[in-house]
Amino acid sequence: MLAADRLIAAALMALSAYFMWHATVLPIGWNGETGGPGGGGFPFWLSAIMFAAACGILLKTFRSQARSGTFFDLSMVRSVLAVVIALVVTIALMPIVGTYIALPLFLFWYLRIFGRHSWAVTVPITILTPVFLFFFFEVTVKILLPKGFTEPLFFPLYAFFF
């Protein structure tokens, strides 16, 4: 638990330092002519406060006793990690193979393999969800979801609905 606390605090310090470095692109100091800080002032000084606060959190962990319990329950961390990886793969696939292949794949993996559901549960949800998404987003709201190389397959549908 303590190690995770330290790691997160250190990561936040690094993040705020990165923000500060970025903020210096615009003037961060006081602007004498117009009054008030320059464009980089707000993000810079807030990042500085964040750096100091994260630093305080890190220092506090060295003073305190180890908190009871572990950050990750090892049996559960595998499930969480699996879902995160599946999510990343799905998002990466979306612009290439299209939403209507990527999302059913994800649903199939989640329900059948991860959730160990029966075919009776998996198949209807895997098929009906993309159908609902198509009618809701593309037909009703006219927001086109990414289709990747499957785009030509949708031309007849476009012609029919629009």
Place this chain on the structure above:
Amino acid sequence: MEMFAHLADGFATSLSPLNILIVVLGVTAGLFIGAMPGLGSVNGVAIVLPLTFVVPPSSAIILLAAIYYGAMYGGAISSILLGIPGASTAVATTFDGRPMAQQGKAGLALIAAAVASFVGGTISVILFTLFAAPLADIALKFGPAEEFALVLMAFTTFVGLGGDDILKTIVMICLGLVLSTVGLDLISGQPRLIFFDQPGFYSGISFLVLAIGVYGIGEVLYTIETSKTAPAVTPAKITLKELGLGLREMNKLWKTMTMGSVLGFFVGMLPAAGATPAALMSYGIAKSTSKTGRTFGKGNIEGVVAPETANNAASTGSLLPMLTLGIPGSPTTALLLGGMVMWGLVPGPMLFIEQPDFVWGLISSLYTANFAAVAINIALIPLFVWALRMPFTVLCALVLVLCIVGGYAPSQKMHDVWLIAGFGVGGYLMRKADYPMAPLVLALVLGPLMEKSFRQTLIAERGDVFAFIERPLSGTFMALALLFFLLPLINYLVKGAKRKIAPAE
């Protein structure tokens, strides 16, 4: 009375067929979302917001408010039937609701929760109606200095009253504010914080992206870890006899319900407080003042009524500063605010002048939402009992798909979907390490207002920082902000002094 005329006009808007349908839909969706363990009003609003493009903006806001409302009712359902709060706001409802269910009085407890929610919701909406216009009138006099002081005060309430680790709260506020500055500088229009030269950052980081990440994906990851198996559902049957019995019991509890409603409303207005502490406070007060206080925790109906009136009243209370001042009273109202800005309905006093139809339509829809919610809640109890048996693995899969598509739809950029995934994982890890999420979301929503009002004031006053203290209203807010900020220190010193007086402890 001008107010009644406005309210009557409002009802003309909210009672249109489309808006009635929307209220019924929203409340039903909210009830389901609220009833699902792990998902509360804030998750519901975050996930559903991208879907609201279907309806006109004013109806979209009514829909989201109805979801917010329904979720407050729904939270009690899983508190009673599963013993797991459906949302953090319904934690206090488990104390007596669960024992009641175990004694076979689940139906009675559910009726009590629904009716109490209705009473709390209605009393607080009446308070809301009375306070809204006067508060908006005062807020009309606010200049940028007052706006800045007010936003600052909202953030310091998290430090003083939030109850989370102070340093972690400060980190989250700053992180939210810095993320809000990504994109183009408000005053000079120059680009800033364009990470890795990604063009997607030029349009800034949308509150929706953060909210879907943290409250959608982050929440699902959290749920996967904490509860993989579906818990046992206590069966509940509702008969007309039980309904009558419940209403008779409730009739004896007017004092508790009034107390819970008024308390909830005012606690709900504070950004850092809100429905969860309001419900806990109401439970505590009811326990210490009730004649049957000893049986609290063992299935006393008053122990269900007290928190349920308060959490519903608090949700209305948190809408008041959002609508009149543009300062949200809770993370959910922060999302509503973000949504309104997205649709060009900028909350604040001017909204009451420029869009009275919308404002009063929204207020009157809260009345109809209460009626709809109590009726649907009681009528659909068998359906909720069934829905609670839905395995988490089905629910989570659907929520994740909605997060991905809902994150893509508003901007139609994969950039935002990647950000959502990043915020989801980051938010999940930080939440595990006890970093509070509410200040982060509020800061991202309020960041642009805070920076703009700060820099406008300084430009107008030629860089004179004392402008914030010299104006009476903003000076008062600044003093309050300082007080809230120093509150933990004062508490600490008082405790220290007490310890010195009584060293024997």
